[in-house]
Amino acid sequence: MPPLSDIQQRIGHQFRNQELLERALTHKSYANENRVPAHNERLEFLGDAVLGLVISEYLMRTCPDSTEGDLSRLRAAVVSEPALASIAREIGLGSYLLLGKGEEQTGGRDKDSLLANTLEALIASIYLDAGTAAVETFVLF
Amino acid sequence: MPPLSDIQQRIGHQFRNQELLERALTHKSYANENRVPAHNERLEFLGDAVLGLVISEYLMRTCPDSTEGDLSRLRAAVVSEPALASIAREIGLGSYLLLGKGEEQTGGRDKDSLLANTLEALIASIYLDAGTAAVETFVLF
Numbered sequence: 393m394p395p396l397s398d399i400q401q402r403i404g405h406q407f408r409n410q411e412l413l414e415r416a417l418t419h420k421s422y423a424n425e426n427r428v429p430a431h432n433e434r435l436e437f438l439g440d441a442v443l444g445l446v447i448s449e450y451l452m453r454t455c456p457d458s459t460e461g462d463l464s465r466l467r468a469a470v471v472s473e474p475a476l477a478s479i480a481r482e483i484g485l486g487s488y489l490l491l492g493k494g495e496e497q498t499g500g501r502d503k504d505s506l507l508a509n510t511l512e513a514l515i516a517s518i519y520l521d522a523g524t525a526a527v528e529t530f531v532l533f
Numbered sequence: 534m535p536p537l538s539d540i541q542q543r544i545g546h547q548f549r550n551q552e553l554l555e556r557a558l559t560h561k562s563y564a565n566e567n568r569v570p571a572h573n574e575r576l577e578f579l580g581d582a583v584l585g586l587v588i589s590e591y592l593m594r595t596c597p598d599s600t601e602g603d604l605s606r607l608r609a610a611v612v613s614e615p616a617l618a619s620i621a622r623e624i625g626l627g628s629y630l631l632l633g634k635g636e637e638q639t640g641g642r643d644k645d646s647l648l649a650n651t652l653e654a655l656i657a658s659i660y661l662d663a664g665t666a667a668v669e670t671f672v673l674f
Contacts, residue, residue, distance in 0.1 A: 438593055
């Protein structure tokens with residue numbers, strides 16, 4: 393795994409609390425195998441909501457004439473699994489993931505669902521570390 | 534319609550920008566009939582995301598041992614249409630709604646979908662008026 397300083401450079405956020413970053417990158421399968429108490433599933437839950445709000449505010453600002461239906465369709469496209477997996481691949485998120493052996497053997501490191509979920513967990517960890525503004529910087533720029 | 538001061542007392546938030554409250558209470562059908570430019574549909578879109586984040590953070594805090602699956606199910610129940618419509622009825626939201634004649638005649642003032650959407654719009658208007666903390670005060674207390 394490349395050093396964690398690399399991923400922080402790539403996403404433009406230096407974590408005050410490195411544990412948050414480590415938790416975001418720890419898949420449940422790794423935590424189970426290695427008896428690590430924390431993994432990223434609950435962060436994924438929070439990240440989904442954080443991302444939803446950041447994208448909604450962005451769309452409200454940038455699409456002043458769009459209807460609620462159009463905004464909803466746009467948001468759904470932006471936060472879709474393939475879109476999130478694509479961003480995750482761009483920042484090389486898979487290579488920083490702590491995965492269990494089973495997931496590793498079945499190609500988990502490049503699965504859309506796993507990458508999208510990890511990106512959501514990463515977004516939650518940035519939010520908990522530094523608030524909405526830091527997430528906006530990462531997601532929108 | 535009762536005075537708008539009443540609904541502000543009921544929800545525990547005094548709007549700095551009263552226009553936000555008025556927009557949240559203006560249904561598209563009323564805006565169309567009366568050539569009012571602003572209605573609450575786009576606010577509904579934003580409110581859905583604001584509510585999602587506020588509830589997610591609350592569940593993360595109060596359910597430290599719940600899995601991501603449990604948290605997702607809980608969140609879905611809390612933000613479901615019947616749950617939101619029930620809160621809307623508790624605060625008497627229907628009586629403050631500006632509705633078009635067609636919606637009025639078909640009982641729109643007491644429709645679950647319409648009440649839930651208006652509550653989401655109200656949540657967005659509180660958020661735009663005073664931020665997340667004000668929404669938390671309204672939603673969680």
